[in-house]
Amino acid sequence: MTTIKNNNNKRRVIEQSSRAILLLCALVSIAAVIAITLYIINQGIPFFSKVSLKEFLFSFNWEPSAKENPSYGIGAFILASFEVVILAIVIALPIGLSTAIFLSEFAKGKLSVVIKNTIELLAGIPSIIYGLFGIAIIVPAVRNTFGGNGYSLLSASIILSIMILPTIINISEVSIKSVPDSLRQASIAMGATKWQTIYKVVIPSAVNGIVASIILALGRAIGETTAVLLVGGNSAVFAKTPIDMGRTLTMNIITDMSYAEGTHLSALFATAMLLFLFILFLNFIVVYISSKSRLGQSE
Amino acid sequence: MNDSLFKVTDLDLWYGDHQALNKINMEIQKNTINAFIGPSGCGKSTFLRVLDRMNDLIDSVTIEGEVLFEGKNIYNDMDILELRRRVGMVFQKPNPFPMSIFDNVAYGPKLYKKYKKSDLYDKVESALKQAALWDEVKDRLNSSALGLSGGQQQRLCLARTLAVNPDVVLMDEPTSALDPISTAKIEELMIEIKKDYTIIIVTHNMQQASRVSDVTSFFLIDDQRRGYLVESGETGEIFLNPKDKRTEDYISGKFG
Amino acid sequence: MNRKNTNKIALTLIQGLSILTILILALILSYLVYRGLRSNNLNERQVIDEVNLTLPFDVYSNKYSKVEELDYFTFKKIVEGKIYSLRRVTSVNRDIKLYIDPSLIDYLSNYFLVDESDLLDSSITQFDSTTIADDKTLLNDIKENEGAIVITTANTKLKGLNKVEVSDNVLVVNSKVTELYGNKRIGNLDEEEVEKLLDGQYKSWGELDGPPVDVHLVDSLDKVESVDGAIMVVDATSYQRAVDSQANIDLLKVFHKVSKRNLTWDYLVSQSEDEGKYGGISSIIINTLIMVLLTVLIATPVSVAGAIYLVEYAKKGRVSTIIKTGIDLLAAVPSIIFGLFGLLVFVQFFNFGFSMISGVLTLSLMILPTILRTSEEAIRSVSPALKEASRGLGATKIETIIKIVIPGASRGITTGIILAIGRALGETAALIFTIGSSTSIASNLKSSSRVLAQHIYLIITEGGSIDEAFASALVLIVLVLIINSITKIIMRRK
Numbered sequence A: 001m002t003t004i005k006n007n008n009n010k011r012r013v014i015e016q017s018s019r020a021i022l023l024l025c026a027l028v029s030i031a032a033v034i035a036i037t038l039y040i041i042n043q044g045i046p047f048f049s050k051v052s053l054k055e056f057l058f059s060f061n062w063e064p065s066a067k068e069n070p071s072y073g074i075g076a077f078i079l080a081s082f083e084v085v086i087l088a089i090v091i092a093l094p095i096g097l098s099t100a101i102f103l104s105e106f107a108k109g110k111l112s113v114v115i116k117n118t119i120e121l122l123a124g125i126p127s128i129i130y131g132l133f134g135i136a137i138i139v140p141a142v143r144n145t146f147g148g149n150g151y152s153l154l155s156a157s158i159i160l161s162i163m164i165l166p167t168i169i170n171i172s173e174v175s176i177k178s179v180p181d182s183l184r185q186a187s188i189a190m191g192a193t194k195w196q197t198i199y200k201v202v203i204p205s206a207v208n209g210i211v212a213s214i215i216l217a218l219g220r221a222i223g224e225t226t227a228v229l230l231v232g233g234n235s236a237v238f239a240k241t242p243i244d245m246g247r248t249l250t251m252n253i254i255t256d257m258s259y260a261e262g263t264h265l266s267a268l269f270a271t272a273m274l275l276f277l278f279i280l281f282l283n284f285i286v287v288y289i290s291s292k293s294r295l296g297q298s299e
Numbered sequence B: 001m002n003d004s005l006f007k008v009t010d011l012d013l014w015y016g017d018h019q020a021l022n023k024i025n026m027e028i029q030k031n032t033i034n035a036f037i038g039p040s041g042c043g044k045s046t047f048l049r050v051l052d053r054m055n056d057l058i059d060s061v062t063i064e065g066e067v068l069f070e071g072k073n074i075y076n077d078m079d080i081l082e083l084r085r086r087v088g089m090v091f092q093k094p095n096p097f098p099m100s101i102f103d104n105v106a107y108g109p110k111l112y113k114k115y116k117k118s119d120l121y122d123k124v125e126s127a128l129k130q131a132a133l134w135d136e137v138k139d140r141l142n143s144s145a146l147g148l149s150g151g152q153q154q155r156l157c158l159a160r161t162l163a164v165n166p167d168v169v170l171m172d173e174p175t176s177a178l179d180p181i182s183t184a185k186i187e188e189l190m191i192e193i194k195k196d197y198t199i200i201i202v203t204h205n206m207q208q209a210s211r212v213s214d215v216t217s218f219f220l221i222d223d224q225r226r227g228y229l230v231e232s233g234e235t236g237e238i239f240l241n242p243k244d245k246r247t248e249d250y251i252s253g254k255f256g
Numbered sequence C: 001m002n003r004k005n006t007n008k009i010a011l012t013l014i015q016g017l018s019i020l021t022i023l024i025l026a027l028i029l030s031y032l033v034y035r036g037l038r039s040n041n042l043n044e045r046q047v048i049d050e051v052n053l054t055l056p057f058d059v060y061s062n063k064y065s066k067v068e069e070l071d072y073f074t075f076k077k078i079v080e081g082k083i084y085s086l087r088r089v090t091s092v093n094r095d096i097k098l099y100i101d102p103s104l105i106d107y108l109s110n111y112f113l114v115d116e117s118d119l120l121d122s123s124i125t126q127f128d129s130t131t132i133a134d135d136k137t138l139l140n141d142i143k144e145n146e147g148a149i150v151i152t153t154a155n156t157k158l159k160g161l162n163k164v165e166v167s168d169n170v171l172v173v174n175s176k177v178t179e180l181y182g183n184k185r186i187g188n189l190d191e192e193e194v195e196k197l198l199d200g201q202y203k204s205w206g207e208l209d210g211p212p213v214d215v216h217l218v219d220s221l222d223k224v225e226s227v228d229g230a231i232m233v234v235d236a237t238s239y240q241r242a243v244d245s246q247a248n249i250d251l252l253k254v255f256h257k258v259s260k261r262n263l264t265w266d267y268l269v270s271q272s273e274d275e276g277k278y279g280g281i282s283s284i285i286i287n288t289l290i291m292v293l294l295t296v297l298i299a300t301p302v303s304v305a306g307a308i309y310l311v312e313y314a315k316k317g318r319v320s321t322i323i324k325t326g327i328d329l330l331a332a333v334p335s336i337i338f339g340l341f342g343l344l345v346f347v348q349f350f351n352f353g354f355s356m357i358s359g360v361l362t363l364s365l366m367i368l369p370t371i372l373r374t375s376e377e378a379i380r381s382v383s384p385a386l387k388e389a390s391r392g393l394g395a396t397k398i399e400t401i402i403k404i405v406i407p408g409a410s411r412g413i414t415t416g417i418i419l420a421i422g423r424a425l426g427e428t429a430a431l432i433f434t435i436g437s438s439t440s441i442a443s444n445l446k447s448s449s450r451v452l453a454q455h456i457y458l459i460i461t462e463g464g465s466i467d468e469a470f471a472s473a474l475v476l477i478v479l480v481l482i483i484n485s486i487t488k489i490i491m492r493r494k
């Protein structure tokens, strides 16, 4: 009997301490987010004592290694980043939305299984491989179709559009599926065609989820580095058209990081800070949308 | 027969601010079979779960009143793990673990002590024998418990409970998911093990209550009171000449 | 009815675009497999693709060197000692070691137009072709020396070595042909064009972007020099002699299509050399596996523990919201930012340097949300009845979790781990600033190490061979596909 008593005391100690350990583990994520934020800010903030925020954001002049009057404007990169991701969404949305509609409204049987596996595989392909594929196929295709040397913001957008397809499809599909069947039946019963039902009833009812999918895709796209770096040309000069070579925020960070020092280095962290800010902002929009529509963020 | 095992005084229980039990007073004697009857939602399960503190798993529960087990307050003077060992529970739906038959029964004993292989085997064997399952499973102790029939699974759950040598076995509608033959087997078992254990069973089956139990308690819920005990007494008395009109109505099937 | 047509068109379009996703994937995968297995390159060559079978000597090379053919000009430089490493020939990183039968010296010096004394250089091993087949020590020496190139008299049979074919025919033209005309100049011809040219199918050089001069097939070098637009095939020795005597002739270069196996077994199993520029990727594959293994070992306990806390302990409210927000945000952080964080914290602050451990810790944070979310779902779906049964027997909460909940959720947890492995395998940006780039096998946690995805990145950005990038990419994608199928199999068994 006493052994059982002692044993029970030991069990109770384990019970208490395990709870604390589990809590610690659960807090790792938030701790990491906070640490990441603090470290990036800590490295980026000193930059603004040397260069004004206005110059940083709006100047198109990036000459950080110039001996005299180095300049640290990332305006061109901000614009390029947005240009690239918006173009990517424009390309991906028709395909992604169609696929989501197809999967939720029509697909039964083999084809839908194949498409689902396709999406999973697309999501699993590493960015570096997308980049390599881009160099070998997309860049020459852009060169032959639009001229220029092919390394361009457009090439980056095309690669990104493929990469964000799974995000758009998966999240849109969930929200389209959750549109109640009664709505569809009501519409069909009034004599609407399937297509009319889709674009007048189903899509409007699922619009929150679709918007959320687009924003999450934006977040993924704007943070993508390797793939766009390989095909985007990485020229620090402002790209006047999508056919020109350009540099996005992420490309700017990764390119100079290996050798930058002093103000140049903190300019890169300031760039990262801006990028991080964009992404936090996009995430809060998604949280807001999904709390409004109670659509879980099921990525 | 004045060997009180449980003594419950003025027990109130709330789920959040929703009261489920109201001023319950009850004594439970050793080596008896006690049946709890009453309409759905009147708090039978809740009360049963008070007795081995399973309600502690639900955060919103608050309890007032006193529950004594062998004279000790189960909330203050007793080790909860020890209480749960001595007060076992068999649930409504058979819920064997997704393990082998042997491991299911050995699960409890292994929590408390390190056993030698042979001792553990003896324990498992005797528990399965008590639950009248030994002959049916002795050749496949290592196959999955999920392969047993519903009735066998429920007897396995009983064996699992008995394996830790409890004093009390709580059973919440243990046969409601079983066919009549399996039900009869379980009822037989209860009577058989009564000499070693105190049994408390919640049931909606009046015949079952009258067949197996020594003492019957009738719970009720109505507009005035939530989850209260109407009367409690020897099963013969309760079924043949209940003191309370409400008990009579319930037993004769007038409501519930 | 118009409405019906719109309906039909719209639905067809929807289906078409959905199928497009399949085509995109098929294109990517098939192209990767194709480029991974074969390389098709246009090599610029000075000789035309015709093997000289009448030479009085045979050439053999060590199998490892991959030398299977030599053109006259490369061979000449090797013999002269101007090319001393196989790097410039087959990109195998070995110094060349020449073995020459001295009875050939007279011929070779005339053939390559080099001094006999050069061929008697002390670094060149001499041997007798008639007895070499029986000279075990010499043969072993050759087989062990990976840069060996052996010149024997014709018809000497040597086993276990590559027979090297020598091409020494060149296309020479009158210098008018290669002159700049307007803003155009004749470019390299491909083999098909050469064939047509020698067949007389082109009348004027203009048809080949050259000057508007007629094509004349001639049969002596004198004529090539004197007739505008003249062309002839001649042996390289004669061409070289003419050039050395300032003849006014030019050589037309030819594109030679080389189609060969790209990813080979050798590439998989051999060590990489010279910071990944040569050799294979065995050490890189091993590093990749070490990296993935360590990452999973670190991330899994933390994520599963976090998931358990979230499901079994956290009450709905502040703490649980904070934890969930943390997970969502961490999942949204782009890998480049993880890379910077890893650089600041693990590489610099903890002073781990560019090392395996820095990379692994960075990646562990990155894949944490993946495992946590999948585990959370799996843990949530463990039946409450089982947990109650366990608690009813007197098990504590943590005992119940360890004995009932985790085994019950193990399939879901495994799925999460495998998904995370997939992510870790393909990650580049987070590793570039953290894990280092050394191609040798990581001997300890602090050694700089290179993994597969990052290797591909470095090949491309440092201007290595694109074929090699594709070979490595094929290996990577195969690993990813395997991981993917395992996930599928586990999930299907549900």
Ligand SMILES: Nc1ncnc2c1ncn2[C@@H]1O[C@H](COP(=O)(O)OP(=O)(O)OP(=O)(O)O)[C@@H](O)[C@H]1O
Binding pocket: B015, B018, B020, B038, B039, B040, B041, B042, B043, B044, B045, B046, B047, B058
């Ligand atoms: N976990 C819980 N949280 C909140 N309320 C609960 C919970 N469990 C039970 N209740 C409420 O407590 C009251 C009593 O429930 P209980 O399950 O004890 O009734 P019962 O007599 O066992 O009914 P039945 O015969 O249907 O099993 C009911 O009103 C029920 O809704």
Ligand SMILES: [Mg+2]
Binding pocket: B044, B045, B046, B172, B202
């Ligand atoms: Mg009940």
